[in-house]
C-alpha cells in the first residue's frame with residue numbers, strides 16, 4: 001500500500017497586501033531573481049548557515065548578515081510587502097538591480113519545507129522574531145512554535161546551535177513556555193530584555209511603543 005502523505009503545509013497569514021506599486025513590481029521582477037535562494041548560491045563560502053523565519057521588514061536579517069559576513073544567511077518571508085521592504089533596503093536606487101550582499105539570500109516562500117529539506121545539523125542559528133501569535137486557542141496549530149516543529153528544528157540545528165525566539169504576545173509567551181517545558185532537545189535561557197547581538201525589529205518597536213513586554217528565548221541545541 002502506498003504511504004499516506006502528511007497534509008501539505010498551509011499558510012494562514014496574509015501573503016498579499018495593498019496593490020503593488022510599480023517600484024515593488026520592479027523589485028520582484030528584476031531584483032528578486034538576483035538574490036532568491038536556492039537559485040542564487042552564496043557568493044562566499046560561508047562558515048555556517050543561518051535561517052530567519054518571517055523577516056517582516058527585513059531589518060534584523062539585513063543587520064545580522066552585515067555584521068557576520070562569514071555566515072550564509074537565508075531570510076524567509078511570504079508576505080510580498082515584506083519581501084519588497086527587504087529588497088528595497090538592498091536596492092535603494094532605481095538605476096538597475098545591484099549585486100546582492102554575497103552572504104544574504106531571500107527565500108520568498110514558507111520556511112517550513114525549506115527547514116525540512118536541510119541536511120541534519122546544517123544550521124548554526126534559526127531566528128523566529130515576533131511570529132504571528134494566533135492568540136485564539138482554536139488557532140494554536142497555526143503557531144510556528146509547536147511540538148512537531150521543535151523536532152524539525154532540532155534535527156536541522158547542529159549541536160551547540162542556537163534557536164532565537166522573541167514574542168510580545170502573552171498567549172504566545174505562555175504557549176512557548178508550555179511547549180519548551182515538554183522537550184529535551186534544547187537548553188533554554190529566557191530574558192525580558194533584548195540580549196546583546198539581537199538586532200531590533202519593527203514588531204518589537206511596535207510592541208514596546210504599545211507598552212507590551214517582549215520575552216526573548218535563546219535555545220541551545222544539546
Ligand SMILES: C[S@@+](CC[C@H](N)C(=O)[O-])C[C@H]1O[C@@H](n2cnc3c(N)ncnc32)[C@H](O)[C@@H]1O
Nearest residue numbers: 054055056077078079110111129130201202203
Ligand atoms: C508578526 S510578523 C513579524 C515580522 C518581523 N520578524 C518583526 O519582528 O518585525 C510575522 C511574519 O512572519 C511571516 N511568516 C509567517 N509564517 C511564515 C512561514 N512559515 N514562512 C515564512 N514567513 C512566515 C508573516 O508573513 C509575517 O510577515
